Amino acid sequence: MEIKKKNVGNTAVIELTGRLDSNTSRELDQELAELFDKNQKDILIDLSRLEYISSAGLRVLLVGLKKINKKKGRLALCSMNEFVKEIFDIAGFTPLFNIYSSQNEAVETISEETNLA
Amino acid sequence: MEYTECFSIMNNYERIIEANARLENFCKKYGLQGNLGSIFSIVLDEILNNIMTYSYNDSKEHIIDIKFIIEDDIFTLIFCDDGQPFDPGTVPVPALDEPIDERKAGGLGIHIVRKLMDEVDHRREEGKNYFIVKKRL
Numbered sequence: 222m223e224i225k226k227k228n229v230g231n232t233a234v235i236e237l238t239g240r241l242d243s244n245t246s247r248e249l250d251q252e253l254a255e256l257f258d259k260n261q262k263d264i265l266i267d268l269s270r271l272e273y274i275s276s277a278g279l280r281v282l283l284v285g286l287k288k289i290n291k292k293k294g295r296l297a298l299c300s301m302n303e304f305v306k307e308i309f310d311i312a313g314f315t316p317l318f319n320i321y322s323s324q325n326e327a328v329e330t331i332s333e334e335t336n337l338a
Numbered sequence: 339m340e341y342t343e344c345f346s347i348m349n350n351y352e353r354i355i356e357a358n359a360r361l362e363n364f365c366k367k368y369g370l371q372g373n374l375g376s377i378f379s380i381v382l383d384e385i386l387n388n389i390m391t392y393s394y395n396d397s398k399e400h401i402i403d404i405k406f407i408i409e410d411d412i413f414t415l416i417f418c419d420d421g422q423p424f425d426p427g428t429v430p431v432p433a434l435d436e437p438i439d440e441r442k443a444g445g446l447g448i449h450i451v452r453k454l455m456d457e458v459d460h461r462r463e464e465g466k467n468y469f470i471v472k473k474r475l
Binding site: 240242243244272273274275276277279280283284286287290304308311312313317 | 351354355373376379380383384432434435438441446453454
């Protein structure tokens with residue numbers, strides 16, 4: 222799996238390419254831990270190039286979401302393919318996350334919400 | 339026609355990468371790509387993780403035997419380990435509608451395997467667990 226990072230406004234964007242499984246989920250876990258250490262409030266994970274996700278990857282996302290909720294921040298997801306969406310549905314994860322159809326839509330919505338807050 | 343591949347790995351999480359590479363090659367060779375290939379990769383990841391995490395109550399090295407079979411348009415994956423008896427049928431379905439704070443990721447792996455595959459079986463024979471999953475292609 223490849224992880225690319227960038228900042229768009231106040232949102233930290235993580236782009237994942239490849240597979241998020243038991244082997245690679247640790248890398249995402251570390252990236253999220255670094256962002257939490259920096260007290261990053263808004264995080265968007267772009268899944269457009271993610272081939273598949275296993276329960277190890279889901280676990281990292283769930284733990285990350287719980288942590289950031291406690292800090293009153295946001296962890297959103299965008300651009301998941303149909304297959305990844307199917308795994309989210311099977312795991313009952315779809316209602317837990319804010320899931321956007323594109324990175325632009327996600328970043329705009331997050332920054333609008335930040336301005337309103 | 340029947341196509342098979344058998345190999346063994348040690349119970350070390352790092353070896354899952356090797357097992358997955360062999361699965362991918364097998365799938366590629368017989369034209370199982372796209373979502374089907376991803377389904378089998380997820381299933382392999384879940385089952386091997388499960389075995390390595392729950393089957394052994396010692397810190398010794400153990401061998402896990404893996405077999406892929408394509409026969410009559412059915413893909414079968416068989417995993418055999420010499421760990422303590424473990425029947426995946428006893429793993430409860432995780433509560434999928436709990437609010438976020440109550441949600442746990444435990445048990446999700448087996449649940450995903452059950453949903454992605456058509457058949458999930460377990461046998462205990464001669465001190466070994468056989469975890470057998472099938473999907474119609």
